[in-house]
Amino acid sequence: MRRRAPPVCRAARIGLWWLLFFLCAGFSVDAASIDVKNRTLYSQNTAYCSVPGPVLISALDLKYDGNQQEFSFSLEVSSLESKANLDVSLTLYIYGENFVGMDLDLCTIMGGALCPIPSYNFTGSGTVAVPPSFASKVPTIAFNVPDIEALAVLNLTEQDTKQQMGCAQLSLSNSRTVQLPEITWSTGALAIAATATAAAATAWTDSLSALQWRVVDIVATMQSVAWVSMLTNIAPRVVHAFSLCLAWAVGLVAIEPVQTSILKTREATGSTDVDLMFAGLMEAQYSRLANYYPSEMLNMDKSAKLGTLDGLPQFDHVLSPRTLYAPNTGAGGEMDPGSPRANVVWALPMEPFSQAGAFFYLEAIPLSPYSAFLTVAVSWLLVLAVLLACGLLLVPVCVWWYGAPCPAAMRHGFDAWLRPMLLRALECASPPITTFALFQFVHSNGWVSHFGAALLCAALAAIWATVGLQQWQQVRRHGPRTLYYKNTSPYRADSAAIHYGSPSHPYRPRYWWFWAVMLLCAFLRACFVAIPQKHDYGLRQSLGLLIVDVLLLGVLIACRPACDKKGNMVMIVLTCFRLAAWILCLVLTTKVNIWGIPRAVLGIVLLAVLALAILYIFFVFVWDVSTALLSPRQRWSKRYADAETEPLCDAPGDTTLQAARDEGASRAETTP
Known part of the structure; x- marks a missing residue:
């Protein structure tokens, strides 16, 4: 008679059914809620684009209504001259192309209240x-x-002398964005669901289900979105906005108390890079780069009306991020002059690409780029702490199941469940920790950050080297198949499959070492993303990342290292998605010289590639859950049932337990 699975495994199966239902319901999108008739542009950010002259602009908000064909504005200005009559020249750039130029006499608006400009x-x-x-x-x-x-x-411009009196630049938005909290929550729910199913599958099956390691594929796919946005290209804003929704996947979570503590620690330990630009100023700098850089190629017959930046003084100021895409407007979209506005910021002159790439991405979160490593380290240490806490919470379950405290059962639970989960968490954490450690070494200072980066990288290297050495010794002595449950009873205390075999389980015994190849590829990607920053290195980064994944794709096709056909297909398809992303990043570099509307189209295509990769791995995950629930091969193993005929805990005075265990292990190994 077939033995039924323990209650914890039946509960895991029921939980997987409910999880599948909620995931399918949570990923539905209501496309009917999109307003297709909105033809409005709002000012999102305002900054000086030249040395402030006699006219000082304290605040300026602009709204263009395409349906009514009118501009609405709200401003706060002051003048050092009492008899200045001004003309306003408006130039509109969209994706770097100079589309519109319009001149306006201030004496003709507001009943002449601005003529002359008030002093x-x-x-x-x-x-x-x-x-x-x-x-x-x-x-x-x-x-x-x-x-x-x-x-x-x-x-x-002053009407009589034609002297420039001031210059302001406004970053515009149409209130449409892909930086939606729904994306953040849905992808986060997918990662949590994958973690929960990995935990359930690890306790339920003996390494037959891909659910055990699918969480690594899911998190790695989401992390690649952030790597794309950290390249030093002039990234299309739509890709940048989408990637911000997945910053959590690499551990970039802006928890204010944590950030305050990190900043104070860096200030107290010698960091000289704590004075940073955030929000409005960073947005102004990048908006200028994204529009004026391509304008030199797109508008050869037109001159950008940007004033000189020479002699701009340094001022201390407080900047806060603009959180609304349609700021300073009422319920119906009308201008709201009485609402609080962010001051016009001073856009300081700097190297064109010094604040692109990882710097722009991190400050848009907003996080200090030089606090990024410590932020990532704290986030992933919290993940490991949660897993350890879950392991401790399972101790009462073991005590209840076996009727008494059982050190052997607890030790087996650690080896069979907690250790594999910790190794998978480290496999997810290794790429971001390595990336931001390299970024810390190259672009920041402060001995605490450097020491923490060196210590954590050394710990990761030691852990993976220990696992690799243990596996190599086991393979050399007993063969690679002993790393897998099919040839080693999961209830043997000396089972290599339990102790350190889990990293190899996604691959065939012949390629038990392939997890090291995947970690090596992740390290190479970290080098190309983190080290070349602050200059126009987008071509080198994209080309290097492309070469890494081309070589990986060749190895995957030639060796087919995964444990089954589906595993090979998933690895190859995900690599193809990354290749498509790197090719598009290569095309979007400044050396290829594609600007204007074609560049916007390429940005949409890149966004589609990144989103489709996540959608693909989601459907793979749903298929894995369905297979685990319905396939007889994924149900409670006969080998487990046989092994459970002997108690795991020693009964008081029992001297025959070890012989019973050995007999059960022999039956498990000889079972076909």
Whole structure:
């Protein structure tokens, strides 16, 4: 008579059914909620683009209504001159292309209240009708594509002398974005579900189910989205916004008390890189780079009306991130002059790509780039702490199941469940920890950060070297098949499959070492992402990453190292998705010289590739869950049932337990 599975395993099966239901329900998207008729542009960020002149702009917000063909504005200005009559020149850049130029006499608006400009602090708002010739030049893509790259430049010129009195740049948004909390929560739910099913499958089956290691594939796929955005390209904003939703996958979680503690620690230990730009200033710098850099190629017959940056003084100021995509507007989208506004920031001159890549990505979270490693380290240490806490919570379960404290059962639970889960967590944590450790070594200072990076990297290297050495010794003495449950009873205390075989279980015995190849590829990617920063290194980074995955794809096709056909297919398809992403990153480098609307289209394609990779691994995960629930091969193993005929805990005074164990182990090994 077939022995039934223990209650913990039946509960795991029921939990998997409910998990499958909630995942399918949670990933549904309501596309009908998208408003396709909104033709509005809002100012998202305002900054000086030249040395402030006699006219000081304290705050400026702008809204363009494409349906009504009018500008609404709200401003706060002051002037050092009492008799200055000004003209305003507006230039609109979209994806670097100079689409629109319009001149306006300030004496013709607000009933002449701005003519001459008041010599005191002046706050006002108004609406300006836009000529049809202007409105017709604004492309439809500016209203429909999420996370557009649009920049409006306003030059103030004195009417009589034609002297420049001020210059301001406004980053524009159409209120559409892919940086949605739904994406963050749904991908986070997928990772949590994969972790839960890995824990259940590890306790339920004897390494037959791919659910045990699928969490590694899921997290690695999400991490690749962040690596794409950290390359020193002028990344399409839509890709950048999407990647911010997955910053948690690499451990970049902005917990304010943790960040405050990290910053104070760095300040107290010699870091000289704590004075950083955040939010408005960083947005202004990158918006300028994303529009003026390509404008040199797109607008050869037009000159960007950007004032000189020479002599701009350094000022201390407080910057806070703009959290709304349609700021300073009422419920109906109208301008709200009384709402709090962020001050106009000072856009300091700097090297064009010094704040691109990882710097722009990290500060957009917002996190200090130089605190990134400690943030990632703390996040992954918390993950390991949660796993250890779960292991401790299982101790009462073991006591209840066996009726008394059982050191042997607890030791077996650690070897068979907790150790594999910890190794999988380390496999997920190794790429981000290595990446930001290298970033810390190359681009930051402070002995605490460097010491922590060196210590954690040494610990990771020691752990993986120990696992590899133990496996190599086992393979040399007894053959690679002893690393797998099919040839080693899961209830033997000396089982190599339990102690250190879990990293090899996704692969065939012939390629038991392939987990080391995957870690090596992750290390090479970390080198290409983290080290070349602060300059236009996008071509080198993309090419290096492409070569790594081309070589990996060749090895996967030639060797087919996975334990089954589905495993090989999943590894090959995920590698192909990464190859497509690196090729698109290569095309988006400045050396290829693709700008304007074609570049926006390539950004959408890159976003689709990254999203499809996550969608693909989600469906693979759903298939794995379904297979584990329905396939007879994934159910409670006969070998487990046989082994359970002998108690795991020693009964008081029992002297025959070891012989019974040996007999049960022999039956388990000879079972076909």
